[in-house]
Amino acid sequence: MARITGRLPQGGAVLLGPGDDAALVSAPDGRVVVTTDLLIEGRHFRRDWSSGYEIGRKAAAQNLADVVAMGADPTGIVVGLGLPPEAATDWLDDLTDGFRDECDLVGASVVGGDVTRCDLVVVAVTALGDLGGRAPVTRAGARPGDVVAVTGRLGHAAAGLALLHGGRTEPVGLIDAHRRPQPPYARGPQAAALGATSMLDVSDGLLQDLGHVARASGVGIMLAPEAFAVPPLMEEAARLLGADPLEWVLSGGDDHALAATFPEGVRLPPEWTVVGQVVEGDDVQVRGRSPERGGWDHFRK
Amino acid sequence: MARITGRLPQGGAVLLGPGDDAALVSAPDGRVVVTTDLLIEGRHFRRDWSSGYEIGRKAAAQNLADVVAMGADPTGIVVGLGLPPEAATDWLDDLTDGFRDECDLVGASVVGGDVTRCDLVVVAVTALGDLGGRAPVTRAGARPGDVVAVTGRLGHAAAGLALLHGGRTEPVGLIDAHRRPQPPYARGPQAAALGATSMLDVSDGLLQDLGHVARASGVGIMLAPEAFAVPPLMEEAARLLGADPLEWVLSGGDDHALAATFPEGVRLPPEWTVVGQVVEGDDVQVRGRSPERGGWDHFRK
Numbered sequence: 251m252a253r254i255t256g257r258l259p260q261g262g263a264v265l266l267g268p269g270d271d272a273a274l275v276s277a278p279d280g281r282v283v284v285t286t287d288l289l290i291e292g293r294h295f296r297r298d299w300s301s302g303y304e305i306g307r308k309a310a311a312q313n314l315a316d317v318v319a320m321g322a323d324p325t326g327i328v329v330g331l332g333l334p335p336e337a338a339t340d341w342l343d344d345l346t347d348g349f350r351d352e353c354d355l356v357g358a359s360v361v362g363g364d365v366t367r368c369d370l371v372v373v374a375v376t377a378l379g380d381l382g383g384r385a386p387v388t389r390a391g392a393r394p395g396d397v398v399a400v401t402g403r404l405g406h407a408a409a410g411l412a413l414l415h416g417g418r419t420e421p422v423g424l425i426d427a428h429r430r431p432q433p434p435y436a437r438g439p440q441a442a443a444l445g446a447t448s449m450l451d452v453s454d455g456l457l458q459d460l461g462h463v464a465r466a467s468g469v470g471i472m473l474a475p476e477a478f479a480v481p482p483l484m485e486e487a488a489r490l491l492g493a494d495p496l497e498w499v500l501s502g503g504d505d506h507a508l509a510a511t512f513p514e515g516v517r518l519p520p521e522w523t524v525v526g527q528v529v530e531g532d533d534v535q536v537r538g539r540s541p542e543r544g545g546w547d548h549f550r551k
Numbered sequence: 552m553a554r555i556t557g558r559l560p561q562g563g564a565v566l567l568g569p570g571d572d573a574a575l576v577s578a579p580d581g582r583v584v585v586t587t588d589l590l591i592e593g594r595h596f597r598r599d600w601s602s603g604y605e606i607g608r609k610a611a612a613q614n615l616a617d618v619v620a621m622g623a624d625p626t627g628i629v630v631g632l633g634l635p636p637e638a639a640t641d642w643l644d645d646l647t648d649g650f651r652d653e654c655d656l657v658g659a660s661v662v663g664g665d666v667t668r669c670d671l672v673v674v675a676v677t678a679l680g681d682l683g684g685r686a687p688v689t690r691a692g693a694r695p696g697d698v699v700a701v702t703g704r705l706g707h708a709a710a711g712l713a714l715l716h717g718g719r720t721e722p723v724g725l726i727d728a729h730r731r732p733q734p735p736y737a738r739g740p741q742a743a744a745l746g747a748t749s750m751l752d753v754s755d756g757l758l759q760d761l762g763h764v765a766r767a768s769g770v771g772i773m774l775a776p777e778a779f780a781v782p783p784l785m786e787e788a789a790r791l792l793g794a795d796p797l798e799w800v801l802s803g804g805d806d807h808a809l810a811a812t813f814p815e816g817v818r819l820p821p822e823w824t825v826v827g828q829v830v831e832g833d834d835v836q837v838r839g840r841s842p843e844r845g846g847w848d849h850f851r852k
Contacts, residue, residue, distance in 0.1 A: 265582055269767070270689050271617040271751050272586035272680070277578035281566055284662065285573035286677055288631030290669045316572040330589030330631075330675045364588045366595070374589055374631045374675030379573070388571050450572050466570070 306348020318438025332368025408502020470531020607649020619739025633669025709803020771832020
């Protein structure tokens with residue numbers, strides 16, 4: 251552990267860092283947000299497709315995105331690592347640096363962990379956050395009439411993964427998006443302050459994730475397909491692979507964009523794009539798109 | 552997840568339970584204790600030696616023990632599960648019940664989790680706790696003159712594991728101790744209230760773990776071997792296997808006893824046994840026992 255902890259500066263929220271039975275983290279709000287994700291080699295990442303550093307950043311990112319999606323500010327993460335012998339050296343250093351640098355983006359720290367031998371790489375991350383007196387923004391508060399808005403990238407990681415599966419190494423911008431998501435961290439607390447009625451991070455694809463909001467809130471959601479701009483890089487990738495780029499945008503996960511609903515009439519900053527509306531109902535529909543089209547069924551999984 | 556969460560009642564500290572991007576747990580102290588451990592099938596448990604229920608209890612127990620070893624009261628755990636298909640059914644229900652029942656012993660709840668497919672069972676538990684205004688009891692506060700005391704079982708789990716490795720099915724009491732540790736949870740906060748100067752849970756063996764205290768506190772520790780009573784069941788197991796029972800007591804882990812140091816003259820309740828003294832120095836010694844004897848070197852690992 252000394253190898254790891256020596257690479258990990260401790261931020262202001264850390265009252266007791268790695269090295270004891272447990273860490274101690276500031277929770278000034280009197281409540282603590284907590285979320286966990288388990289990443290398994292071969293299922294969530296491949297060491298020949300991503301570096302240790304990229305895997306560390308991605309594992310931290312997906313948990314930190316869950317924290318900001320509640321409207322909270324991340325404070326710290328703990329990591330459980332299962333490592334084969336050959337990964338317990340420089341590769342581990344890179345992984346650790348990835349955790350650290352991703353946490354650094356949001357002012358959080360790696361406050362503790364556990365390392366054990368395993369035949370394949372296992373990365374378990376738990377992230378904590380503080381609400382700063384705000385109410386948590388759950389999936390359950392959307393109301394008919396609310397607008398649906400997104401911020402961050404959609405479909406980039408899915409396009410990158412499709413390119414890798416197709417044996418491609420370009421466009422690099424999309425492949426990098428698979429290797430290292432860039433969640434729009436600051437916009438989680440921002441959305442909470444703007445009065446978001448529901449929010450989540452897009453990890454399984456927008457249609458599927460908005461399905462969670464629809465179910466939890468007891469509403470329907472109608473999306474406007476023309477609101478989704480398909481960037482030129484993605485058009486290019488879709489041509490290369492013979493794919494439908496809107497399918498990546500609507501059903502691709504792993505970019506960790508944020509999707510939220512806001513009261514009608516809210517003035518949203520330009521980094522948020524309105525993509526639809528909350529309606530009476532119980533499912534997610536894309537206007538003009540038949541339910542039989544790809545992407546539609548995904549959210550029922 | 553519905554299969555799991557339906558089995559999990561949520562206690563009073565849980566402000567938002569499973570089902571959203573993150574959970575929300577009360578942290579009235581304004582600080583939160585956090586610890587994590589990763590258990591890998593074949594390394595930390597075997598499904599032919601322990602039931603899913605026992606593995607769930609054990610995985611929760613070892614994290615809850617880390618929380619109480621800081622002097623804190625556990626509030627909640629989150630679990631990351633990697634499961635082969637055949638374990639994602641009744642076995643998962645049993646595992647979940649094990650988490651729940653162990654948490655129930657300390658008034659904590661399973662507040663969230665993540666389940667993914669994996670070729671072997673992986674159990675990642677993170678536990679949270681609240682200090683209730685107390686200072687955390689770290690490993691670093693022992694001072695020469697302090698007494699060293701332990702509470703809970705020592706060496707039982709190691710004897711049970713040795714019996715299983717030896718193909719034995721008895722004594723059942725010891726084998727059960729391997730399958731399901733029984734940490735003395737209430738005595739962690741009790742020790743903090745009694746003024747413990749250092750504390751940890753005994754997970755790697757008493758000598759090795761007290762070595763952590765010696766290093767962190769910059770002290771030596773002298774143990775009195777006669778203070779350790781070897782119970783009859785353990786004598787019997789040692790005879791069966793031709794083993795030294797004191798070796799299990801001094802070097803066996805996984806019982807999650809608590810070891811603490813207290814100021815000289817403290818009046819300890821009877822559930823604590825004084826086993827030695829903090830001295831000037833930098834290592835752990837057992838009076839009358841040569842450093843070459845088993846157990847001595849373990850703590851240097």
